[in-house]
Amino acid sequence: MLRFDNLSKRYSDRVLFEGLHLDVTSGCVALNDESGSGKSTLLGILAGALEADTGDVWLGGHSLRAAPHAAQALLTYVPEDSMSWLEQSGRDYLRAVAAARHTALSDDVLALAERFGLAPHLDKRFEQMSYGSRKKVFLTAAALGETRVLIADEPAGGLDASARAVLADLFRTLGATRAVFFTSYDEGFTQACEATSVCFADLATRA
Numbered sequence: 001m002l003r004f005d006n007l008s009k010r011y012s013d014r015v016l017f018e019g020l021h022l023d024v025t026s027g028c029v030a031l032n033d034e035s036g037s038g039k040s041t042l043l044g045i046l047a048g049a050l051e052a053d054t055g056d057v058w059l060g061g062h063s064l065r066a067a068p069h070a071a072q073a074l075l076t077y078v079p080e081d082s083m084s085w086l087e088q089s090g091r092d093y094l095r096a097v098a099a100a101r102h103t104a105l106s107d108d109v110l111a112l113a114e115r116f117g118l119a120p121h122l123d124k125r126f127e128q129m130s131y132g133s134r135k136k137v138f139l140t141a142a143a144l145g146e147t148r149v150l151i152a153d154e155p156a157g158g159l160d161a162s163a164r165a166v167l168a169d170l171f172r173t174l175g176a177t178r179a180v181f182f183t184s185y186d187e188g189f190t191q192a193c194e195a196t197s198v199c200f201a202d203l204a205t206r207a
Contacts, residue, residue, distance in 0.1 A: 001025055001074075001148045001179035002046070007055035009041055016041055020055070020203040024179040028171050028195035031183045037200060039183040040080065043153045046181065047077040060148040078138045078152035078182075086127040090118065090137040093126070094144065101145030113140045115166045132158035139167060142174065150174055152182040156189045168192035 001024060008018035016038035022029070031039055044050035046057055048064055048071070057064040060074035088096075091105075094113075098105045113122060116136040121129055129137070135158050142150050150171075156164050171180050171193040184190050190197050 001060055002151075002181055003058040004046065005055055007042070007045060007057070008053045009038065009045065009050075010053060017200055017204070018054075020200070021205075022181075022198075022203055024181065026175060026177060026179055028175040028180040028182070028193045030190040030193065030195040030197050031181070031199070031203075032185065032187070032190065032197050033199045040153055043077075043151050043181075043183065046151050047075065048072050049077075074148040076142045076147045076150045078135070078142060078150070078155055080153040080157065081131055081134060082138070087125050089125055090122040090129065090133070093137055094122075094141055097141045098144050101147070103145045105144070109140060109143050112143050112166075112170065113137075116140060116163050117160075130158070132160070132163070135159065136163060139170065143170065148178050150178055150180045150182075152180075154184065155182050156184060156186060164189060165192070171195070 003023045005021050007020040009016045020042070031042070033039055041050060045052045048068055057071070059071040062071035062074065064071045094109065095105050113119065113136070116139065118133065118136050118140065121133045126134055135155070139152070139155060156167060159167060168189065171182070174180055175194070180195070187197070
């Protein structure tokens with residue numbers, strides 16, 4: 001579902017990473033590495049928001065370089081934070097994602113929002129929400145439609161213990177049929193997701 005090969009990225013004379021490889025059909029993989037190592041940059045490349053200097057990414061079998069629209073149609077991307085929809089409410093955002101994925105905002109998805117503690121906040125605009133509430137909206141949207149790859153940047157950041165438990169359960173459930181790739185500093189959360197923990201050195205070594 002998620003594959004990348006020979007990915008490299010540099011800024012001026014600074015090499016962030018080079019020669020990265022991964023092939024995941026299903027299950028959860030957590031990228032644990034030091035701050036400033038390039039984790040968010042890698043996820044931006046996987047989501048198609050940034051361009052790698054070398055290499056390619058395949059989402060659900062589609063090349064991000066050759067067929068970007070087909071590839072991104074199979075992707076859910078959860079950024080660390082986003083204020084791109086300042087005046088949109090959480091509920092309207094979920095409805096928009098559902099429409100884009102040709103599905104409905106179902107009772108199951110609303111129940112997930114409830115488990116995240118979002119019920120009092122869904123009709124607030126993003127600019128009125130806390131960092132944690134915005135994150136919960138994006139994570140709830142991950143349950144919409146039949147995407148094949150979930151990429152999430154520090155998804156547990158800003159969440160309380162109860163919401164982290166809900167998120168770990170969501171990732172385990174999605175990982176049964178999809179590739180879930182996320183960054184995390186928290187080994188306990190990684191274990192709760194039953195995720196394989198990797199660092200950049202692991203990705204730079206072919207299996």
